[in-house]
Structure formats: structure tokens, C-alpha cells
Amino acid sequence: MGDTNILKYMLFFASHCDPPFPEKEILAKIESAKNRSSKADFNISEEVRDFVVTSSGYFLTSDAFNRLQVTSRSEKKAVVQELLRLHKKGVVERHGTKNGCYRRIESDCEAEDWQNACTDTVNIWLPFGLNEMIEIPPGSIILFAGSQDAGKSAVQMNIAKENRRAWAVHYFSSELNAGAFKNRMSKFPDLPIDQCKINFYPHSSNFHDVLKTGKNDLNIIDYLEIHDNFYKVSEYLAQIHKKLGDAICVVALQKDPQALYGRGGSFTQEKPILSVALDYGKATISKFKGEFKGENPRGKEYHFKLVDGCRIVKGSGWHRPPPKTKN
DSSP, X not given: OOHHHHHHHHHHHHHTSSSOOOGGGHHHHHHHHHHHHHHHHHHHHHHHHHHHHTOOSEEEHXXXXXXXXXXXXXXXXXXXXXXXXXXXXXXXXXXSSSTTEEXXXXXXXXXXXXXXXXXXXXXXOOGGGGGGTBOOOTTOEEEEEEOTTSSHHHHHHHHHXXXXXXXXXXXXXXSOOHHHHHHHHTTOTTOOGGGOOEEEEEOXXXXXXXXXXXXXXXXXXXXXXXXXXXXXXXXXXXXXXXXXXXXXXXXXEEOOTTOSSOTTGGGXXXXXXXXXXEETTEEEEEEEOSOBSSSOOTTOEEEEEEETTTEEEEEEEEEOOOOOOOO
């Protein structure tokens, strides 16, 4: 309210008190209340701005209420008003159609010295002789999308086994506990378990929170488990890629039999530098975006056999399948 109406109402309230409130004290009360309100609004505004600055991704107005521990109607109103002011200033933007959903606009984007950027590749063992065909730079995701019982875990375990000496291997499993992992790894005849330097973690979600990001870290995710909203797979891979630093991450993903892509479809191909589809006894390169030796490997197939559920036995080298003929 404006000052005139405030005084009008306060005089009315004062006159109906028992006994009547002294009119000479009304102005002092109004001034005191306005000062307290102004100070509270200022503090809440500062706290809202601090909350926004330290937020990442999307947040709701209720998140701000909870973080700032505001409970009164007037405090909540002050929070909402400050968010609206920040929206007008271009500090935050609205997200979706849901009321009170915002995202901080991250405008920090500095140019990098690309002329002096490192173009090194990593020395990593990959199954099916893939490392002899392609170059993998630091900070890469390698994706193996496999159908049921096609050998996803066998591929991941071979990668862990063969790279354990040159890399710090971190194996994240959404299916196996430590005992089951030990049983599977024990099937390798040339792997002394007591000398096996592989870090094992039972883990099933938010892998980007636990990734090891050093230059010599090899992260293996077996597997990226998702049962619905498959479109989110690309978002999860993007989170991993953003967090990865100079490390490497090999991700296993479920797919339907004979499908070229894993759950999430072609959107899963955006972040991985290499994607391989696994079906029973067959591997197909669905994507490679980088430096390769010889012919572009995309679309090539490799036939293999699994022994004891872990050892990969070569059946045929990489080749292009004959074109399908229409009936």
C-alpha cells in the first residue's frame, strides 16, 4: 500500500482498540514496520541471489524455499519476487511449462588456445582389435550397446583385465556384488586374482558423481541401467562426458536384439567417440568419429565366440557385410 492508505487503515484499527491506541504513536509504528520489512526484503534478496549463483541445472521455487528455510507467506513472496527480478535481468530463465521452474544462465564461456592444444591419443587395449584400427583421445566415451547375453560384461571385464597394468581401472557394476565379480574374473586362466589391480564399486546411478577424472583413470560402467524414459540416456552420457576430464570411460548399455543402437536410440551416439553394437557372436561399429587407420571402420562387423562367459575368441576379422537384397 501507499503511505496514505497505510495511515488511513492504521488510524481506523487504532480507534477500534480497547482502549484506543494513541494516534500520536501511529506514525512511529508505521515507520518501524516499513524499516523492518525493507531490511528483511534486502536480506532475502541477497540470499536468493547467492542461491542462484551456487545452483546448477534446473531448480524449482520450492527448492529456494527449502534452501533458504523460509516459511512465512511474506518471505516466500519476497523470494518469488526476487526470482522474477532475476528473470527480467537475464540471470535466470524459465524452464518448461511448469510454474516456478528456472535455470541459471551460465554465460561464462572463455575462448581456448586451440593452436597449442594437445592432440595426443591414449594407449588403451580394446577388444576385437579395435585399438589397432582407431585413435582414442583423452576425455573420450566408448559405448558398447549389447542385447541380452551378447557379452557386454565379458567385453568390460576384458577391458579391465588387459588395461590393469597401464591404467588405474575403476569398475562400476550395477548388477554384480564383490563376490560375483570375483567369480567372473576368476575364470580368466591368466589372471592372478591376488595381484589384480582393479578397483570395484557396486554402483547403479549418477555415475558422473563418482567418476575418476585423472589422465590415467579408466572408468568402466557395467552397465548404464535404465528401465523407462530411455530418452534420458543421452543426458546421462552428456553428464559423464562433461565430468570426464582427461580420463576414459567405457559404458555398457542394454539394447534390443539386432538393433543398431542401445536404449535411447540414435541420441546415444552424440557423446561417445566410438559405439559398438553387440549381438550374440557379432560386433558392429555403429559410430566412430575420430582418426582411424586405413578404411573408415563405421558399419564393419566382427564375428567372435565367448568361452566360459569371459574369454573372447576370434571368429573372423573386421569386414563389411554384403548389402541386403530386397525380396
